[in-house]
């Protein structure tokens with residue numbers, strides 16, 4: 001009887017959504033759930049891209065004070081608090097030496113939602129979106145959920161993981177709505193050079209399609225030079241949609257606050273979708289983001305430096321790893337080739353978790369052709385952990401990565 005009911009309910013499910021891949025982080029966490037780890041070999045969790053340190057006390061104390069204001073418990077405007085939109089417009093204008101107005105900023109419930117809104121504004125089932133390999137899995141999941149075809153671009157480790165512009169040009173059809181770039185990249189950590197970003201922007205512009213630039217990790221680039229000059233083009237609102245997250249920079253992953261910057265036509269559609277989905281981003285998250293933008297510049301710089309030290313520690317550490325090869329590195333991530341050509345990435349990652357208490361994500365979670373790779377997200381672990389990571393990977397390489 002129960003089975004019958006499930007069959008009936010099953011037949012009424014949206015096949016697009018039920019066909020979407022299962023949430024990858026939850027799957028990987030399942031490999032270690034319920035296990036206890038010995039003191040001399042604790043779990044090293046390199047699976048999820050979350051900062052391992054908390055937000056600063058000043059932010060927490062500020063929020064505690066703000067809770068006394070009844071307005072903090074209410075809806076905000078659909079596209080966010082005016083003061084936050086103004087502050088982010090000023091921040092981005094300064095960071096990119098460009099011109100962004102507060103009316104071109106939407107505050108969203110995280111950058112994932114910003115991506116969902118952008119795609120809803122641009123594409124419908126049957127349309128195409130160019131999504132370079134390896135991709136951020138939630139991007140692919142959302143396209144699949146909407147019946148929008150993800151058109152891949154080849155992964156090019158030899159070019160620092162930057163996709164090829166000519167290949168992108170050759171994949172544009174009458175159904176293409178946008179090209180999606182993530183820089184600094186998840187999962188590879190690659191930081192695309194400004195000229196490469198500019199090339200994709202001009203390509204999108206020539207074809208009258210959008211360029212979605214997910215800059216979730218923008219604060220973890222070394223140096224103060226703008227990541228690109230796109231916001232300096234007065235016509236950027238016709239082409240560019242920039243996505244950003246407050247999750248990593250101010251350690252607010254649970255607050256759900258991010259942003260979308262776009263021109264008026266996209267913004268009108270985003271506002272309608274946002275109103276139906278969430279009405280507004282969480283007010284308390286917006287308070288936190290505003291405090292971060294106004295007060296936490298030095299703290300942010302300190303964390304950029306901290307992440308830079310981890311990048312350096314991984315670079316040096318990998319010189320001593322046997323078997324595993326560092327393919328690219330930056331911001332929050334190392335993308336690594338495993339030494340077992342006859343094994344799937346998932347099998348290798350699972351064995352690393354089960355045998356070596358090292359939780360990583362298999363490249364296959366980031367798209368086709370990624371079976372030789374693993375993603376190591378190091379925001380969660382101090383640089384002092386790198387020697388243990390090196391040792392465990394080398395041991396795994398020596399034992400064939402299989403059960404001992």
Ligand SMILES: Cc1ncc(COP(=O)(O)O)c(C=O)c1O
Pocket residue numbers: 049109110111112113136182186214216244245246247253257258
């Ligand atoms: C490329 C990219 N975009 C978006 C997100 C999601 O960010 P948020 O927590 O703001 O939704 C992540 C988080 O891992 C990410 O890596």
